[in-house]
Amino acid sequence: xxxxxxxxxxxxxxxxxxxxxERLGITPANLSILKTNKGKAIRxxxxxxxxxxxxxxxADILEYVPDTTESEAV
Amino acid sequence: xxxxxxxxxxxxxxxxxxxxxERLGITPANLSILKTNKGKAIRxxxxxxxxxxxxxxxADILEYVPDTTESEAV
DNA sequence: ATAAATTTATTGTTTTACGATAAAAGTTCA
DNA sequence: TGAACTTTTATCGTAAAACAATAAATTTAT
Numbered sequence: 001x002x003x004x005x006x007x008x009x010x011x012x013x014x015x016x017x018x019x020x021x022e023r024l025g026i027t028p029a030n031l032s033i034l035k036t037n038k039g040k041a042i043r044x045x046x047x048x049x050x051x052x053x054x055x056x057x058x059a060d061i062l063e064y065v066p067d068t069t070e071s072e073a074v
Numbered sequence: 075x076x077x078x079x080x081x082x083x084x085x086x087x088x089x090x091x092x093x094x095x096e097r098l099g100i101t102p103a104n105l106s107i108l109k110t111n112k113g114k115a116i117r118x119x120x121x122x123x124x125x126x127x128x129x130x131x132x133a134d135i136l137e138y139v140p141d142t143t144e145s146e147a148v
Numbered sequence: 149a150t151a152a153a154t155t156t157a158t159t160g161t162t163t164t165a166c167g168a169t170a171a172a173a174g175t176t177c178a
Numbered sequence: 179t180g181a182a183c184t185t186t187t188a189t190c191g192t193a194a195a196a197c198a199a200t201a202a203a204t205t206t207a208t
Contacts, residue, residue, distance in 0.1 A: 001122060002118040002121050002122050002125075002132065016153075016154090017153075017154065017155095018152095018153065018154080026196095026197065026198080027197080027198070027199070027200090028153080028154065028155085029154085029155075029156080029157090029198090029199085029200085030196080030197055030198070030199090031154095032154065032155050032156080033155090033156090033196090033197090034196095035154095035155095036154095036155070036156095038155095038156090039118070039195085039196080040117060040118055040119070040194080040195060040196090041115055041116060041117040041118055041164085041165075041194085041195060041196075042115060042116065042118070042196085043114060043115040043163085043164080043195095043196065043197090044076040044113070044114055044115055044116070045114070046196080046197090047076050047136070047138070048075060048076050048138065051076075051138035052138075052140070052141075056138075057133065057137065057138050058076065058132055058133065058136040058137065058138055059131065059132065059133030059136075062121070062132040062133075062136065063131065063132065064121070064122065064125035064126075064130075064131050064132055066126070067126075090184075090185090091184075091185060091186095092183095092184065092185080100165095100166065100167080101166085101167070101168070101169090102184080102185065102186085103167095103168085103169085103170095103185085103186075103187080103188090104165080104166055104167070104168090105185095106185060106186050106187080107165090107166090107186090107187090108165095109185090109186090110185095110186070110187095112186095112187090113164085113165080114163075114164060114165085115163085115164060115165070115195085115196075116165085117164095117165065117166085117194085117195085120165080120166090
């Protein structure tokens with residue numbers, strides 16, 4: 001599973017979702033989809049803009065979380 | 075600019091493009107588009123499969139290269 | 149409570165992934 | 179030199195998804 005960690009970078013940069021959406025040039029509603037892991041893909045143009053504005057790397061935004069098919073119990 | 079660094083991970087894993095394509099379940103031709111930075115976006119499902127097969131993180135595959143609009147001279 | 153910010157939900161358009169196939173180009177090796 | 183193999187390029191087609199726009203619902207803060 002690929003997780004989008006925009007919250008973390010937003011917090012680090014002390015930026016609100018609305019502000020980021022404005023700077024990205026997309027509506028807050030559409031940014032929200034990405035931010036809440038509802039998206040199924042991402043355009044490189046969007047990822048590029050995110051990295052530029054947040055001054056970070058894709059690594060700071062995208063995370064691969066291995067699927068633990070195993071029981072998961074503690 | 076977002077750069078796809080699949081070559082590096084393929085080399086590290088000593089895996090050929092064809093072999094990776096086969097394991098991904100996509101044709102070598104279509105993987106090539108991604109590998110040679112011809113793609114404009116990527117599905118999380120594909121990125122997920124890449125990370126799983128190559129045992130790596132998106133960070134190992136996707137890189138943000140800041141645009142140096144400045145003269146670039148040394 | 150109420151104002152502001154965020155998320156959800158829809159509908160519509162445009163773009164892109166990815167499939168499939170054929171051809172071109174580049175490698176390897178005898 | 180040339181056959182065998184791998185990778186890339188080029189098209190066409192279909193299904194999927196980004197992103198726009200708007201309104202409504204929800205959450206958070208004051």
